[in-house]
Amino acid sequence: MPDPVNLLRAQYAVARSLAESGSLAEAAPSILREVCGALGWDVGVLWRVDPVDRVLRFVDFWSCAGLKSGDFESECRTRTFEPGLGLPGRVWKEGKPSWIPDVSRDANFPRAPFAQEPGLKAAFAFPVRLREQILGVLEFFRRDESAPDDDLLSAMEAAGAQIGQYDVRRRAEGELAEANARLAQQNVALEDANRRLADLAVTDALTGISNHRAFRQRLDAFVSEAARGRSFALVMVDVDHFKRVNDIHGHPAGDQVLRGVAETLRDGIRKTDFAARYGGEEFAVLLADVEEEQAAEISEILRKRVGGLASPFGRVTASFGVAMSRIGRNSAEALLAAADGALLKAKKRGRNRVERAAPPKVKPAISLRKRGKMSKRRPAAKPRSRARRRR
Incomplete structure (x- = not known):
C-alpha cells in the first residue's frame, strides 16, 4: 500500500x-x-x-x-x-x-x-x-x-x-483558436474581396485606370480643396481620329489604342495628380497645385508622349483642353464646360495640340463712392398722364 x-x-x-x-x-x-x-x-x-x-x-x-x-x-x-x-x-x-x-x-x-x-x-x-x-x-x-x-x-x-x-x-x-484563425482568414479574404469590388467599382475595365465615376468623385474633392485656396487644373484629352481606327482596323485595335493612351497618361503624371477615362475615347486629368503655365507645360509633355506611342495602326495623337480653377469657375460643371470648350478649340485648330480655356468673365465690383453718387441722383421724372399727352 x-x-x-x-x-x-x-x-x-x-x-x-x-x-x-x-x-x-x-x-x-x-x-x-x-x-x-x-x-x-x-x-x-x-x-x-x-x-x-x-x-x-x-x-x-x-x-x-x-x-x-x-x-x-x-x-x-x-x-x-x-x-x-x-x-x-x-x-x-x-x-x-x-x-x-x-x-x-x-x-x-x-x-x-x-x-x-x-x-x-x-x-x-x-x-x-x-x-x-x-x-x-x-x-x-x-x-x-x-x-x-x-x-x-x-x-x-x-x-x-x-x-x-x-x-x-x-x-x-x-x-x-482554429475557428478564430479560420474566421480571421475569412475576414481577411472578405476584406480583400471588398477591396477588389471597391476597386472594380471605380476602375475602367478596358484601360485599367480610374473610370468616370471615380473621376467625378475626385473632381468634387479637388473643387472642395480649391474653395480653400488650393489651385488645380482640369485637362480633357480626346484621341484624334479614333473613329477612323475603329472603322479601318476594328474595335480590338481601338481598344489597344485606348489602353496605350491610358497608360501614357497614368505614367506621365505625379502621384498627387489623377487620370481617368471619361468615356469613349475621351480622358480626364486632374493636376494638383499647379498654375496655368505649368499645367500647359505638363499637358504638352503628355501630348508628345501620346504622339510617340508605337502603334501598328498608324500614328496616335490627342487633343488637350486645359481649364484652371479660378474665381468665377468654382464648380465642377463650370470647370468641365471650360475644359470642353478648350478641347473643342484644339480640335478646330487642327487637333494634336494643347489649348487653354479663356479666363471667366467676372463683373467688376461697384465702388462705394460710385454707389453713393448713384444714390444722390434725382429720381426720374414721372411720365405725363395720358390725358395731358392727348393735348
Missing part, C-alpha cells in the same frame, strides 16, 4: 504537469514519469479513444531506467484495443479502474508474451474521463506481483477525471 503522502505527490504531479503543458499529449511524458516515480511503478502507458474507429490508440510510453522494455513498448505502439479487449479495453468498456495482480496469468492480457522480458507483473489502469464520457486510459506496470489497492485506484480515478476535464478544455480551446 503506497504512503498517503506519495498519493498526494502523484496527484500534485499530475496537476503540475497539466498546468505546465498546452495539451494532454504534451503533458503525457511528465504525467507517466511523475506517477511512476511517486508510487514506485516501472512503466506507464497512455491510450486515447479514437471515436471514429472506436478503438484505443497509443499516445505515449515511459519506463524506468535500465528496464528492457523495448519489445513491450513496440507492441504498445503498434496495437489498438477494442472495448473489453486487454486491460485498456476492459477499463474503457467498464468505465472504472481495474487491477491485475500478475499479467502473465491473466487470460485477457494479449501483451503478456512481450511483458516477460522486462518482467512486468502487476498492472492497474484507470479511465481518463469527463463525466460519463471515456476519453482515454492510463495504465501502469511494475515487476512485482501486487494485490489490488483501493486507495490507490480511488486517488488515480480522481486524477483521471482531472486529466479528462483538462483534455476537453484544451481541445475546446484549440478548436476555438
Whole structure:
C-alpha cells in the first residue's frame, strides 16, 4: 500500500504537469514519469479513444531506467484495443479502474508474451474521463506481483477525471483558436474581396485606370480643396481620329489604342495628380497645385508622349483642353464646360495640340463712392398722364 503522502505527490504531479503543458499529449511524458516515480511503478502507458474507429490508440510510453522494455513498448505502439479487449479495453468498456495482480496469468492480457522480458507483473489502469464520457486510459506496470489497492485506484480515478476535464478544455480551446484563425482568414479574404469590388467599382475595365465615376468623385474633392485656396487644373484629352481606327482596323485595335493612351497618361503624371477615362475615347486629368503655365507645360509633355506611342495602326495623337480653377469657375460643371470648350478649340485648330480655356468673365465690383453718387441722383421724372399727352 503506497504512503498517503506519495498519493498526494502523484496527484500534485499530475496537476503540475497539466498546468505546465498546452495539451494532454504534451503533458503525457511528465504525467507517466511523475506517477511512476511517486508510487514506485516501472512503466506507464497512455491510450486515447479514437471515436471514429472506436478503438484505443497509443499516445505515449515511459519506463524506468535500465528496464528492457523495448519489445513491450513496440507492441504498445503498434496495437489498438477494442472495448473489453486487454486491460485498456476492459477499463474503457467498464468505465472504472481495474487491477491485475500478475499479467502473465491473466487470460485477457494479449501483451503478456512481450511483458516477460522486462518482467512486468502487476498492472492497474484507470479511465481518463469527463463525466460519463471515456476519453482515454492510463495504465501502469511494475515487476512485482501486487494485490489490488483501493486507495490507490480511488486517488488515480480522481486524477483521471482531472486529466479528462483538462483534455476537453484544451481541445475546446484549440478548436476555438482554429475557428478564430479560420474566421480571421475569412475576414481577411472578405476584406480583400471588398477591396477588389471597391476597386472594380471605380476602375475602367478596358484601360485599367480610374473610370468616370471615380473621376467625378475626385473632381468634387479637388473643387472642395480649391474653395480653400488650393489651385488645380482640369485637362480633357480626346484621341484624334479614333473613329477612323475603329472603322479601318476594328474595335480590338481601338481598344489597344485606348489602353496605350491610358497608360501614357497614368505614367506621365505625379502621384498627387489623377487620370481617368471619361468615356469613349475621351480622358480626364486632374493636376494638383499647379498654375496655368505649368499645367500647359505638363499637358504638352503628355501630348508628345501620346504622339510617340508605337502603334501598328498608324500614328496616335490627342487633343488637350486645359481649364484652371479660378474665381468665377468654382464648380465642377463650370470647370468641365471650360475644359470642353478648350478641347473643342484644339480640335478646330487642327487637333494634336494643347489649348487653354479663356479666363471667366467676372463683373467688376461697384465702388462705394460710385454707389453713393448713384444714390444722390434725382429720381426720374414721372411720365405725363395720358390725358395731358392727348393735348
